[in-house]
Every structure is written in structure tokens, then in C-alpha cells.
Amino acid sequence: MQIIIETKNLSAYFDNNCVLKNLNIEVFPKEILGIIGPANSGKTTFLCALNRLNYLKPNYFQEGEIYFLGKNIAELSDNELRKKIGIIFALPQVLPMSIYNNIAYGPKVHGIRKKSILDELVEISLKRAYLWDEVKDRLHSPALKLSGGQQQRLCIARTLAVQPDIILYDEPCSGLDPISTAKIEEAMQELKQHYTQILVTNNTKQAARVTERCSFFLMGELIEIDKTSTLFTSPKDKRTDDYIRGKFG
């Protein structure tokens, strides 16, 4: 089975505090991998280690290696890496521009200038994010006027526009109502055909709904990783079981 992301003894430190301990994990192409666990387990740190966003924060230090399709990501430049691995943050963050420009921003910085190509990219991205129908008549109106759920789908479309291979989600539905959440989960299922997705979520039920494989992180360590159905019904580690049952969190 081919592997798209692999980490070898990945450890991460902020201010000399170890937030990820010796992480060895594999991600398979075109799967939806879930990551669950209580706060401060290192889930976000893991995601942001994949696209090197952790280095934006002060006093960050990392050990171990991360491989993308067999190649050490240290050999890729920051912008090549982040083009291949996109991320959706917890709070929808749109730029104060039009909807069109928000989505075209990514392709433009990567050198795509031709209007026809941009138009096409914008349309495909919005369709795949399940937002096209709602905004197709007002592509040039300000993005800030959209609702929270729409803005989050805009963020997904924006990430899709740079044509990544992997999409990371960091608790994307935490601020959204159930209907918007359902739309995003639907979009994720559709996106399976083209992209590998890793979903960090605090909502174990969402993980059960959406993911095929799921992993449990606790205090910086990967405790267990398995098919979602197995993890939720007969986990091997007691801590996983306790967390899923809600005995702590």
C-alpha cells in the first residue's frame, strides 16, 4: 500500500516543552484520516509540522523526519511544500477582498495570471467546496459578507485553488451551526476522490461519521491508530476507550 505521508520519530518542542513525542505515523493516499484527543495533545502541532507553519511561532524546535511521497520535506522550499499541503483553520479567516479574489489569491502568487485559467479554477474550487450555487452570482462581492459556514467553505475553496495533494483540517466546524457542519462533511466526502485529507476534531462523533481511519493522540503521543469502526467499538488501549466514552476530555 502506497504511503503519502510518513513521519519518523517526529518530536516537537515549544519553549523547550515537548509537545510531540516520537511520532511515527503513516497516512495513505486519498483517505480521510481522523485525529482525536483532548486539548494540548499535539494534534494541531502535528498538522502544522507537516506544512512547516510551526516555524512562524517563536521558539519552535523539531526533531525527526517527515516524508512526502518518499521524499524528505526538508528538501522542499516553504512555498512548494505549502502548495502541496493546504490547511483549513478552526475560525474562518477570509481576506477583506471579493470572493473571487480570495480564491484567486493562491494561484496568483504561484504565477497563474491568465484570467481564463483563474476563472476556471475559481469555479471548480467553489463547486468542490459546495459553495458555487450560493455565490455564483456575486463572485465580486466582499467575502466578509458571507455567513460563517459559507466563509469556511470559502476557505476550503481557497485551499483547493492551489491544487494541493493533501488538505489538513484543524477543527474546521468548531464555530459552525449543524447545517454548515453537515455541508462541510458532505464536501469532504466528495473531495476524497481527488485529495488526501487529515481531520483534527474535538468532536468524536464527527470523527466517527466522516473518517475511515482514526488516530488517538494524548499528551503529545500517538496512542492508537486503526480503522475508525474498530477504534470506536473495540479500541486496544484503555485510554482510547475512556476518551471515546467521554470519561475525560
Add this chain to the structure above:
Amino acid sequence: MKSPTTREKVAFIILGIITFFVILPIFLTIFYVAKNSIGTITWEFISQYPRNGMKEGGILPAIIGTIYLIVGTMIFSLPVGILSAIYLVEYAKDNFFTRLIKLSIVNLSGIPSIVYGLFGFALFVIFMQFGTSILAGSLTLAIMSLPVIVTATKEALEAVPYSFREISLSLGATKWQTIRYCVLPYALPGILTGTVLSLSRAAGETAPILFTVAAFYLPRLPRSIFDQAMALPYHLYVISTQVPNMPLQISFATAFVLIILVFLINLISIVLRVHFRKKKQW
């Protein structure tokens, strides 16, 4: 026995009176100058040359000279000012070098204007052999304006939400692309306001231009940046201290034109500030 409430009333009234006596002279000063200029400020005054040893005629060359200096100052101070602010906000790490830069800005802002004049003279007029010229004067005024521009730009950049940069970088943009497309456009209002403010100060300064550019009387308008120029603040200084039997109305009128010029530039900066605050989208 005065109760605390009575004491408070008395104290506040005293504060109010003091404030009144501070504010009053501001109005009085301006009205005094304005009152004594009425009648002298005509289109001829603004558009003509001084005659008869400054005692008659207008102040056109001084106005033009000041405008040239303002433009020159802007050209030299904006690039360095904005770029160093970008460095401080977006690139600089928290180390000794950075603290040294910040200390230098504080110091530049406190150096007396006459010391700038001396420095400008020694460096631009003598050492670089530009002679007393618009070039030397503008460069001197530009260095003097740097602290204001750097501070205003720095604040404008810091006001742009961090999330913009995070989004841009996470999409794969480089640092400079992020600054250019995701930060600078939104910091522009603050930068503009700070720039205009610094220009209004430069327009009113006399000491830095005393030995770097100012001329007592020039029969023609300056034709190149290596020419000397007349300037409003210097003109006012000269006619009020060096010209015997100077008709006072002309001096008052000159002072008034200078005040109006400075106020107009300030007004532009206020208008810009208000306009952009309304357009702000986040």
C-alpha cells in the same frame, strides 16, 4: 470643612480654567496673525516676486521653494522610512540589533533641528559637494522626517491582523509576496497619514534649511535640484529680523500663508484618516 465632593468640584474647575488659558492663546495667535494679514493677502501677493528689498510685492518664490522642498523630502524619506518599518515589523528578530534600531529612531526624533542643519551642511553641502541646494535641503529634511514615517508605518503594519499573513503563507506565498499583497495594501492608509504629517512638519522648519538650501533672494525660480531656493519659513525669519523698516503687513501675511500651508497639509492627513476609517473592512 470641605467635603470631598466640593474639593472635587473645585479641583476640576481649576483644571478647566487652566485648560481654557492654554487653549485661548492658540486661537488668539491665529486670529492675531489673520487679522493683521487681511488686505495684504491677495492673488498678487501669492503670485508675485518680492520687490524693493522684500518691502513690496509678493512671496511666490518662497512658496514654490517650500513646495519643491516638500516634494524632495517625500522622495527621499518615504522609501527608507517605509522599508525600515517593514524590516522592524516583518523581519526583525528580538535581538540587540533590533533594539539598536529602535533606540536610533528615538534619538533621531529628539535631535535639535539646528543639529540637523549642521549635519546637513557638513555632509551634503561640503562633503558630498552638493553645495547649498534643494538636494541638500531635501536630504536633510528627509533624515529629520524619518522617525515620524517609520513610527507611523510601523503602527500601520502592526494593525493589520496577523491572520492575513498566516493565510497567505499557508497558501504557499513567499514572505515578500505576503507583505506586498496581504499586508501593505491594508497598512497604506496609516502610512499615508503619517507621511503627510511628517511633510507638514518639514514645511514649517527653518533651522535645517538655514545653511543647506535657503537663499535670501533669488531673481529666478530654481531650475535644478542643485540650485538654491527661497523658502517660506526662512523668508519670514529674514524679513522679521534682517530687513530694516519692513512693512509689518507683509510679515504678517507671510506668517499667515505659512500657517495656512501647514494647516492645509494637516487637514489632508485628517481627511485621509477619516476616509480610510470609514472604508475599513475588518
Add this chain to the structure above:
Amino acid sequence: MRLKKTKEFVIEFLIHTSGALIIGFVVLIFLFLLKDSLSLFRTYSLKNFFFGKNWLPISEPSQFGIIPLVIGSLYVTLVAILICVPTGIAVAMFIAEVAPSYLRIILKSLVEILASIPSVVLGFIGIVWLGPFLKNALGLSTGMCGLTGSLLLAFMALPTIISISEDALVSVPRSYKEAAFGLGATRWQTLWRIVLPSASSGIIAAIMLGIGRVIGETMVVMMVTGNSPVIPRSIFQPLRTLTATVAGEMGETVSGSEHYFALFAVGLVLFIITFIINFLADLSLQRGKQ
């Protein structure tokens, strides 16, 4: 792609250089002043410069003692500060704590207007109105004296003192004030006993920056203080400041002459004085921010 990378490299190089340029300018100013000042001390003794009581550049032999100038600057600064510091802090208190919000905006704008009046205009007013007025009102022998200068300088330094003090007062945490109100204090008592002391480092910074502004002012003093470089016996006499000396005499010197170097030495003294004042003021402001 190559072109883009090169462009980016050039821009980032310029950005890093600009930061260094700022430090460079301060160093350059110091060095240029130093270079020409040192030329003076080759022919004129340091001791006579710093402690000489006569500033007589055109007499034979020339004397370049800066004591009268230093005393002139000190006199004028001291009186100006005595006037503008209490006044400025009072106005700051009024704006920060007493004035209703509409008035606050108006007052702050007016203070900004005051700050933008060019110094040469105020010097002009000193010549045509304030000087003669003081001469008549106080029966002085001349209106062009230290007092006229001090009054105008106080007026000019007010915006600095007012706005920085007001910033300091406003940044006192609300919780301090609320605690005081909770204990039954009036607004005045809170202001006087709690807010003012908490804002003290900011206010000290304001005073120091005000002093720096006054010491460094040139045009006003040159136009109204009489330009008499002798040790003044009172504030009602004409005097000369360090700044006015440089500005007034530079035009008459020959480049490279002793007089020329002496003026640079005076400039160096001014640079060092204001450097120290600003450094201390900044320290005070930083301490206040904690």
C-alpha cells in the same frame, strides 16, 4: 521563476539595509559633528571651551567659552519647564478624566493644531507682540529677553507634555480606578491619588521629552531672546542659547576656521545632551509599559 526569485532577493536586501541605515544616520551625525569638533580642540583647549566664561568669537584672540551659552539655555529651559509642566499635566488631567468625550476630541485637535504651528511664526509673534507687551507690562529695558523666550518655549512644549501625559493617564488600568470607586473615592481623589502616581513614569517621560524639545529649539530663541552671549543675571535680561549661537553665527564663519569648528563643537554638545535626555525618557516610557 528565476526573475521572481531575484526580484525578491533584491527587495529583501533593501529592506534589511534600510533598518541598518537608520542606525547609520545616528552614527554619521555623531561622527561628522565629532570630526569638526575635534579640529577645534587642536588649537583651542578643552578646558577653555567647557569652562570659559566668554564667548567672543570675533575678538582677538577669539574666546570660545560656552558657559554663557549653557547658562542661557539652562535659564530659558528651566523657566519654560516651570511654566509648562504643571500647566501641561493639568490640561492632560482635564482632557483624560474630566472633559466629556465631545470636548475631549475638540481639545485634542486643538493641541495638535498648536503642535503644528511653525516655530518661526511663534518667534515672529514674540517680536511683534509678546516682547513689546512684556516690556511695557513689566517695565523692562528690553522685550527681547529670556522671559519672552521662555514663555514662547513653554507654549511650544505644551503639546508634547499634554499628549504624552494624557496617553499615560489613559493607559492606567481601569481596574485601579474601579477599585478606588468601589471604596467610595471621588473622581478627583482617584485621579490625584491613584491614576496620577500610576502614570508617573509616562509623565516623567513627557517632562523629559518636553525638556529635550525646549533645549533643542532654535528659531524662537534666536528671534526673541536678544542674542547677547553673556552670562545673564536674570531671566529679564537678553541672553543666548547654545542653539541660537550655532544658527546665528554659522553664516558668518569661514569654512575651516576656528570659529567654524567651535560651532560644530557646540552642536556636538547639543547632540549629546538631547541624546541622554531622549535615552532616559525612552527608558522611563518602557518601564511604564510594564
